[in-house]
Amino acid sequence: MLEYIIxxxxxxVPVLFGITLLVFLAMHFVPGDVAQTLIGEKGGHxxxxxxxxxxxxDKPIYVQYGIFLKHAITGNFGVSYQTMEPxxxxxMRAFPVTIQLSLVAIxxxxxxxxPAGIFAAVRQYSLFDNILMAGAVxxxxxxxxxxxxxxxxxxxxxxxxxxxxxxxxxxxxxxHITGFHLLDAALTGNWTAFVDVLRHLVLPGIxxxxxxxxxxxxxxxxxxxxxxxxxxxxxxxAKGLSENVVILRHALRNALLPVITVVGLQFGNLLCGAxxxxxxxxxxxxxxxxxxxxxxxxxxxxxxxxxxxxxxxxVVNLLVDVSYAYIDPRIRY
Numbered sequence: 138m139l140e141y142i143i144x145x146x147x148x149x150v151p152v153l154f155g156i157t158l159l160v161f162l163a164m165h166f167v168p169g170d171v172a173q174t175l176i177g178e179k180g181g182h183x184x185x186x187x188x189x190x191x192x193x194x195d196k197p198i199y200v201q202y203g204i205f206l207k208h209a210i211t212g213n214f215g216v217s218y219q220t221m222e223p224x225x226x227x228x229m230r231a232f233p234v235t236i237q238l239s240l241v242a243i244x245x246x247x248x249x250x251x252p253a254g255i256f257a258a259v260r261q262y263s264l265f266d267n268i269l270m271a272g273a274v275x276x277x278x279x280x281x282x283x284x285x286x287x288x289x290x291x292x293x294x295x296x297x298x299x300x301x302x303x304x305x306x307x308x309x310x311x312x313h314i315t316g317f318h319l320l321d322a323a324l325t326g327n328w329t330a331f332v333d334v335l336r337h338l339v340l341p342g343i344x345x346x347x348x349x350x351x352x353x354x355x356x357x358x359x360x361x362x363x364x365x366x367x368x369x370x371x372x373x374x375a376k377g378l379s380e381n382v383v384i385l386r387h388a389l390r391n392a393l394l395p396v397i398t399v400v401g402l403q404f405g406n407l408l409c410g411a412x413x414x415x416x417x418x419x420x421x422x423x424x425x426x427x428x429x430x431x432x433x434x435x436x437x438x439x440x441x442x443x444x445x446x447x448x449x450x451x452v453v454n455l456l457v458d459v460s461y462a463y464i465d466p467r468i469r470y
Contacts, residue, residue: 145458149451156447157209160440161202209444215437219430224437227426228445233316234304234422236449237334238414239407241342246350247400254357254396259384261362269354276351281410285344285417292340299340302419306333341418345410349403356399361392401457405450 189195193204208214214224257266293301304318305311311330314321319338322331364370365388373383408423415424423442430438 142455142459145455149455152451153444153448157206157440157444158202160443160447161205164436164439165198165201205440209440214441214444217430217438218435219433219438224435224441227438228423228441229316231421231423231426232445232449233318234420235408235411235415235424237317237319238338238341238345238411238420238422239404241338242346242407243349243400243404244346245342246346246353246403250350250353251357251396254354255361255384255389257354257358258361258365259380266358269358273351273355276347279347281344281348282413282417284347285341285414288340288344289417300333300337301340304334304337304420304422305330306337309333337418337420341414341420344417345407345414348410349400349407352403353396353399357392357396360395361388364388364392367391397457397460401453404453408446408449 186195193201196204205214212225214228216222217224217227220227253269257263257269260266289301292298300306309330311318311322311327311334312325314324318334319331322328322334361384365384367388370383370388373387374380378387411422412424412427414420415422416428419425423446426438427442429435430442
């Protein structure tokens with residue numbers, strides 16, 4: 138297993154290098170002048186040229202990329218053009234919010250989707266199966282921002298069950314240790330803050346998790362239906378084992394393999410979907426930070442954001458590969 142993990146880590150190096158190249162080129166080939174944007178339309182030519190020199194934008198593109206790559210390796214992406222704070226610090230402050238939201242969304246979707254998919258496969262063509270499939274189609278069809286707005290209008294504005302903006306209520310203090318609000322609240326024993334942060338995450342987590350929940354449920358159903366037709370499952374039934382034992386002990390483990398792949402892929406989609414969700418619920422995560430940074434053409438922050446997000450997706454895919462190898466030992470060889 139260790140050798141398998143090392144091979145996967147080595148294979149990630151060119152992937153991350155390619156990501157840095159694409160991010161850099163995409164940001165620098167966008168039409169417009171970042172120096173002119175920062176100074177404003179009334180800025181003179183000399184002021185713009187001076188700012189371009191200070192930011193290093195007057196250097197050749199390959200020199201700029203070399204500097205960017207050096208900073209990326211050391212974790213130093215420079216200073217934000219908007220706030221003049223380190224870009225890495227701005228990203229690390231916003232990243233835990235998005236990770237918490239994504240984890241809540243994926244846990245919500247898995248807790249509901251996997252049991253629902255199993256039950257639908259066992260009761261194929263039943264009323265529950267038909268309702269599940271209709272609900273899955275509805276979940277896939279509903280845009281994230283539309284689901285978020287509906288949840289906000291119903292549960293926040295009308296019923297007032299949950300807060301609808303931010304990550305923690307005003308007036309509640311929380312000592313930051315790791316940057317993850319739920320974890321910091323648990324570590325410090327601040328259960329008032331823990332409950333408050335969790336309440337802030339419920340509605341955006343549901344809105345963000347609706348799409349992966351529908352996809353995971355459909356995948357779980359189809360995968361288990363396929364496995365239940367295998368010869369070893371029929372053999373287990375012929376031995377006199379109960380249907381629950383056949384499903385949970387013999388069929389479910391193999392049926393989970395494609396589901397794990399879908400969960401890993403959906404986690405990357407959750408990070409992208411967080412941009413819309415965080416904008417609707419005004420959460421201070423990487424989604425809102427990305428929108429404001431792109432609008433202001435804040436190169437260091439955008440580059441740091443994309444690279445950190447890509448790294449998170451790569452790590453999740455690595456964990457999916459490792460879990461694959463753990464469930465099916467044949468993959469290691």
